[in-house]
Amino acid sequence: MDRLVKAVVLPPGPRLHYVLGEALHHASDGASPAICPISPDLPAPALRALLGALRPSAVETEDGERAYEPAGGQARVPVEQDTAVLIATSGSTGLPKIVELAGSALLHSATATLARLGAGPGDRWLCCLPTSHIAGIQVLVRSHAGGTDPVIQPRFDVAAVAGSGAEHISVVPTQLRRMLDAGVELAAFRSILLGGAAAPPLLVAEARSRGGRVFTTYGMSETCGGCVYDGKPLDGVSVDLAEDGRIRLAGPMLFSGYRLRPDLTAAAREGDWFVTQDLGAIEDGRLLVRGRIDDVINTGGEKVVAGEIASVLSRHPAVRDIVVVGRPDREWGERVTAVVVPADESPTLEELRRWARERLPPHAAPRELELVEMIPLLPSGKPDRARLRRA
Secondary structure, three states: OEEOEEEEOOOOOHHHHHHHHHHHHOOOOOOOOEEEEOOOOOOHHHHHHHHHHHOOOEEEEOOEEEEOOOHHHOOOOOEEOOEEEEEEOOOOOOOOOEEEEEHHHHHHHHHHHHHHHOOOOOOOEEEOOOOOOHHHHHHHHHHHHHOOOOEEOOOOOHHHHHOOOOOEEEEOHHHHHHHHHOOOOHHHOOEEEEOOOOOOHHHHHHHHHOOOOEEEEEEEHHHOEEEEEOOEEOOOOEEEEOOOOEEEEEOOOOOOEEOOOHHHHHHHEEOOEEEEEEEEEEEOOEEEEEEEHHHEEEEOOEEEEHHHHHHHHOOOOOEEEEEEEEEEEOOOEEEEEEEEEEOOOOOOHHHHHHHHHOOOOHHHOOOEEEEOOOOOEOOOOOEOHHHHHOO
C-alpha cells in the first residue's frame, strides 16, 4: 500500500513533534502521511523548487494545512507504506537529494543509540539542531523511543542550553566550543553527541577534561543519522571499506532510496551496502574517517586528503578551529589552504608548515593560511566548503 507525503514547513516545536510521532506510529498502516520537515526560513524560490522535487500531497505551515498542486499538471507521488520521514539533503549542486527513511530504520537507530548511551526511562533530550536535518529529527525520534517529550530550543542559545534540565544533547563542534567558552557545566548532561562535522581532537579532549561525556558520531541522512560512535558501530551496523577506500555501511538503519531518483539509489547501493562519499581506515577495530572523496586535493600532481591535514593541524596549540580546502592555483593546480580560527595567539604559515612536515608528507603542508574569526557554516552545522574554496 502506498502512503501520502506531507511537507511540514514548521519551526521546531510541539506540533512538529506530534506529526512526527503520528508518522512513526502509522508507519505500518499508512493511516497518516509520511512527512518531510522543511525549514520555514527557506527562501520562497528555494521552497518552491524543493516542493516541486518532493511532489507532496499536502503542505502544512503555521497557518494550517493545504493541498499541494504540482506545477505543470504533474501527479503527486506517494511513497512506500513503511516510509515515515523524508529528508532533503544539503546538496552542493542543483536540487538536493530527498532521502526516504522507513519508520523501522529511524526507530532502530534511536533505540541503538539509547542503548549505547545507557539512557534510562524518562531521560529527556534537548533539541537545538535544525529539524529539517536528520540530526535534529533524530533527537525527536529518540524522545519518542524513550517515551518522553523533548526540550525544544528553536535557536541555539548557550544560556538556554545550560538551564534546559535535559539529560542528553546533540550538538555540532561550533556549538560545543561556545558551551565551553561560556563555562557551561558539561557534567550536567549524561551524554553529549558530537557530529555534523569533523570534531577537532583538542576540542573533544577539553570537553572531556571538563566533565563532558562526549561521543563523537559519524553518519548521514542515508543512515538515519549517527551510526558509528567513537569509531565503533551501533548494534546491528556493519562497517567495511570499498576498494577505493570509501566507507561502506550496512544494517537496518539504512535509507530506502532517493525519492524519484532510482538512478542515484542504484549508484549508492551495492547489495545490502551503502557506499558513502567518505574515505576511511579501520585501525584497532575502530573506524577513522579521513575525509570526503571530493575533498581530495591534487597539488602539483600529488593527492592529499583535506580532512587528514586538518586533523593534524588542529593539534597545533595556536589553532582553535580549522578547515582545509584546495584553492585553484596556476602553478600547483590546487594549493593546500588552511582556514584557521586562531587560539590565544595566531599561528604563522611557516609554523603550520613546519608542524605539518613533521607529521605528513611534504606536499601536504599548507601553502596558504587564512585567519578568520569564525568558520562559515551551512544550516546543518557543517563547514561551508564551497565558500571556503573561494579566496
